[in-house]
Amino acid sequence: MRVFPNSLINDEFLRRYWQKKPLLMRQAVSLPADLVTKSKLLALACGSEDVESRLILEHGETPWEAHHGPFDRSELEHLPQSHWTLLIQDMNRHMPEIRPLLDAFSAIPQWRIDDIMISYAADRGSVGPHSDDYDVFLIQATGKRRWKIHQHPVSDDDLIPGLDLKILKTFDTQVEWLLEPGDMLYLPPNVAHWGVAEGECITWSVGFQGPALTELSTHWLEERLSTLPPQRYTDPDLKAQQHSGEINPRAIARIREMLQQTLSFSDDELTAWFGRFSSDPKENLTPPPLENCITETNLLQQLQQGVQLKRHPCSKIFYSRLPDSLLLFVSSESYTLSADTLDLAILLSEHYDYSHQQLQPWLQSLQCLALLTELVNRGDLIIESLQSSVGSLQ
Ligand SMILES: [Mn+2]
Numbered sequence: 001m002r003v004f005p006n007s008l009i010n011d012e013f014l015r016r017y018w019q020k021k022p023l024l025m026r027q028a029v030s031l032p033a034d035l036v037t038k039s040k041l042l043a044l045a046c047g048s049e050d051v052e053s054r055l056i057l058e059h060g061e062t063p064w065e066a067h068h069g070p071f072d073r074s075e076l077e078h079l080p081q082s083h084w085t086l087l088i089q090d091m092n093r094h095m096p097e098i099r100p101l102l103d104a105f106s107a108i109p110q111w112r113i114d115d116i117m118i119s120y121a122a123d124r125g126s127v128g129p130h131s132d133d134y135d136v137f138l139i140q141a142t143g144k145r146r147w148k149i150h151q152h153p154v155s156d157d158d159l160i161p162g163l164d165l166k167i168l169k170t171f172d173t174q175v176e177w178l179l180e181p182g183d184m185l186y187l188p189p190n191v192a193h194w195g196v197a198e199g200e201c202i203t204w205s206v207g208f209q210g211p212a213l214t215e216l217s218t219h220w221l222e223e224r225l226s227t228l229p230p231q232r233y234t235d236p237d238l239k240a241q242q243h244s245g246e247i248n249p250r251a252i253a254r255i256r257e258m259l260q261q262t263l264s265f266s267d268d269e270l271t272a273w274f275g276r277f278s279s280d281p282k283e284n285l286t287p288p289p290l291e292n293c294i295t296e297t298n299l300l301q302q303l304q305q306g307v308q309l310k311r312h313p314c315s316k317i318f319y320s321r322l323p324d325s326l327l328l329f330v331s332s333e334s335y336t337l338s339a340d341t342l343d344l345a346i347l348l349s350e351h352y353d354y355s356h357q358q359l360q361p362w363l364q365s366l367q368c369l370a371l372l373t374e375l376v377n378r379g380d381l382i383i384e385s386l387q388s389s390v391g392s393l394q
Contacts, residue, residue: 004100005029008137008184009107018108019135019188022149024177028184031141035098036091036202041120042076044088044095045069050284051094056127056165058083064128066164085125085197091204092116093285096313098204099352105137105206110349111278111318114209121145121197128167129194134209137186140179143201147185148173148194168192179203211278219277224262233258271320275329279316287312287331287379296366296373299383303359308384309372311352315380319345328371330380335371344368354381 008028009018017023045053046069053069059080067075069088076086092099092115102113114134118141119127131154138147150172160167171194178198179185187193195203233254241248265273281287294302303309311317318329321342328335328345337345344362347354362368375381 003032003035005104007107008104011107013186014107017186017188021188022175022191023186024179025184025186027182029101029104029139030182031101031139031204033142033181036095036118036141036204038120038200038202040095041086041088041118041202045071045086046073046076052089052284054087055079056085056087056125058124058126058128062163064160064163064165064167079122082123083125085119085121085127087117087119087127089117090115090282090285091118093313096352099313101204101206106350108208109318110316112208112210114207117205117207119203119205121201121203123199124196125200126194126196128165129171129192130166130168131190131192132187133189134207135186135188136208137184137206138179138195139184139204139206140181141202141204142181144178144180144198145195145201145203146176146178146198148176149187150174150192152192154190154192168194216277220273221262223273223276224265228261231258268322271322272327272334275318275320275327276332276334279318279329280332281314281316285314287315289379290377293377294373294383296369299373299376300363300369302383303356303363306356308356309354309359309376309381310384311348311354312380312382313352317349317380319349330375331378333378335374337367337371341365341368 005028008025013023044051045055049070051069053071055067055069055071055076057065057067057080088094092102098116101116102110105113121143129148148171151174152172154168158168158170160169171192173194177183177185235251235254315331316329317331319342320327320329321339325339326337326342326345328337328348330348341362347358351358359372362372372381376383
């Protein structure tokens with residue numbers, strides 16, 4: 001039985017609203033109330049270092065006090081009756097059972113997805129009036145939350161100074177809605193919003209964040225510089241200069257030429273780099289490699305006995321088609337494959353479980369078997385033992 005809707009995004013949504021204007025969709029997604037509960041969120045926030053969690057207290061020792069997890073149980077047991085929110089990032093990776101919600105957004109490329117953040121708010125809990133630089137779909141899971149928005153431009157001067165959070169000093173509400181379970185509000189980047197719980201509530205936020213230019217250029221340059229031979233400015237044609245203090249246009253032209261080398265690249269080079277860049281998992285979410293590596297023969301034997309593979313919930317898998325081949329990107333690595341393995345790339349990148357039948361056609365190919373073995377050894381794919389797959393059916 002499908003828990004989540006098949007699709008929430010269509011061409012019309014993309015044309016009229018995506019990155020353009022807010023849209024409220026009543027009764028778009030009904031989420032099972034017992035899937036993510038307050039107690040599960042509290043437990044996650046008190047668990048592993050790898051779980052990124054925040055607690056926002058509107059009336060702490062300072063206004064809008066932010067605390068970062070992991071938390072002590074006792075800290076979360078002694079909170080006020082109202083006006084606080086607990087937020088947990090990357091819930092699609094920490095609780096793989098909620099990841100299939102993202103399939104409803106599959107009209108948007110996966111590399112644009114940031115995460116599903118889930119927040120629990122006590123009565124009147126809020127993270128304050130603010131604006132974000134990413135697209136977000138706010139889904140009311142349980143309880144009610146009143147959202148107010150305005151579309152005036154916001155600058156750093158509009159923020160309350162001296163806080164850890166970017167909270168707006170004033171808020172001139174243009175529209176407001178009360179979201180009830182199943183309602184979804186889409187907000188494009190830079191629309192100021194303020195959501196306040198009416199009674200306790202849980203909100204899921206599906207976030208899409210485009211890479212920042214600073215991030216792109218820093219990463220690109222680091223990688224590019226590691227491949228260029230070391231070189232320095234040269235000037236064998238230097239002419240005697242009348243005023244030695246001048247940096248003349250000839251020198252500047254040469255400096256420009258040097259810098260341009262770092263920006264000259266083929267489409268294939270750019271594709272390969274961007275695939276590695278965008279499939280890089282967050283540091284706290286990198287799949288751990290297998291302790292005892294397996295061989296191709298060993299994997300083949302296991303697959304022939306009917307074991308299945310599944311994807312590590314933190315592993316990002318994308319692909320790009322090049323003129324004569326294709327590139328598969330897995331957790332910041334790229335693999336060049338022959339063009340006829342396109343269906344395998346689609347299978348790996350669009351699914352999280354791979355049955356024996358789905359993998360069978362690729363096991364004859366040494367290239368594909370080597371790839372699958374490497375991905376198992378790197379921890380991106382996990383062998384589901386026969387025992388556990390039988391267990392999960394019961
Ligand atoms: Mn926000």
